[in-house]
Amino acid sequence: MGVSEFIGAASKHVDTLGRTRCPCKRCNNRNFKKLEIVADDITRNGMVETYTTWIHHGESFDIGSTRHQPRQPTVAPETEGLEDDMTDMLGDMLRASSGNAPVIEGSTTPNYSNLTDLNDKLARLIRDANLPLYPGCKDFSRLSFVMKLLNNKLVTNSTDKAFNMNLDLVKKALPVGETLPSSFYEVKRYMEDLGFGYTTIDACPYHCVLYRGPLESAKSCPKCNESRYIPGKQNNVAQKKARYFPLKDRLQRLYMTKEDAKDMRWHKDLRVDDDTLRHPADGKTWKRFDEEHSWFSADPRNVRLALLSDGFNPFGNMSNSYSMWPVVLTPYNLPPWKCMTEPYFILAVLILGEKSPGNNIHVYLEPLIEILRELWEDGVSTYDAHSNETFRLHAALLWTINDFPAYGMLSGWSTKGRLACPVCNSETCYERLDFSHKECYMGHRRCLAV
Known part of the structure; x- marks a missing residue:
């Protein structure tokens, strides 16, 4: 197929400025250019040889296709028969990152600054999804087997040590040429590539401040002068930590599959609007919010969130003093039979430590509040798999759900x-x-x- 045929196909998949990705050998689909410039570059530099399926210019992607060979050609013929649970997930992730869909009116051109890193992660995942667990294996790929091991670890609450022991035993039992990772440390990279990572921020043990921003390199608390690190430790182990999970990625993932993306519009498209209270969308808070912020309610894909938080002892031993505080968000765009189920609980913050943060919990919520404010004011460019387009996703926090003591901590009202x-x-x-x-x-x- 010649350059003119390619330009004809690519002309149907341009952004609002009439640009498309340039697949020449120099640009390698990284740069957006006008169609006539793309044609000149392909003629002058030639097209990338491995770009056989035009996923950035309208063609659908098939992980199992023989046109997408993994980087190791010796195992490529053995991957053709793999039926992998990862196929749909990776396909959705690739379509969401490709940027093919036009931007709807009123939105800006999507930001592709981090697309190269994202495609590198997807390339690794796709390669391992096509890589058999061992030569001749038709039931598991490297990625699918690792995901099943991680799922078993989660369900059984196995320790990292137990996981490594089982992993070592399985590696010894598999035939020569097995591709299984050698440790849990390597397996965790898959979690990061899939967007399940987190950021750890040190905190004052008395809940005064978080060591971030101008305090990132501080050695002691500027308010109480307490040391940041445990005294006597050589490796600078913080006395208290909090973990923050990527909220934007989790919200974008709700629109990455067609089924979930469709259900996120349920409150507008399928909800019966009568005098019966079946869903938060039937309540006064939701309706009043829509009236006061019509720009937000104009797009039913914008997310309404509720925040849940409470402390608990993870060890189940009341004689062991420990109070862990998770902060969870749940999207109420979903229908009633999905919005309060475990797969749609979004863990945003995890406050670790022996003592409850008490009335200073707002210190740990500062990074989350900044992200929520950014989602409210600026939004984030998101791919909608149901409508096959990119839109600007905004989010609003409408409710908090907690018991009465936690209400006093979150609201600041003395209970x-x-x-x-x-x-x-x-x-x-x-x-x-x-x-x-x-x-x-x-x-x-x-x-x-x-």
């Missing part, structure tokens, strides 16, 4: 004393006990209006 009830305020029914000098709440029950 103790004479004004403990945030609704009744000064009309809170209380009585101070003479001997214990504590506040009790006699006659606190209230009846709902008929």
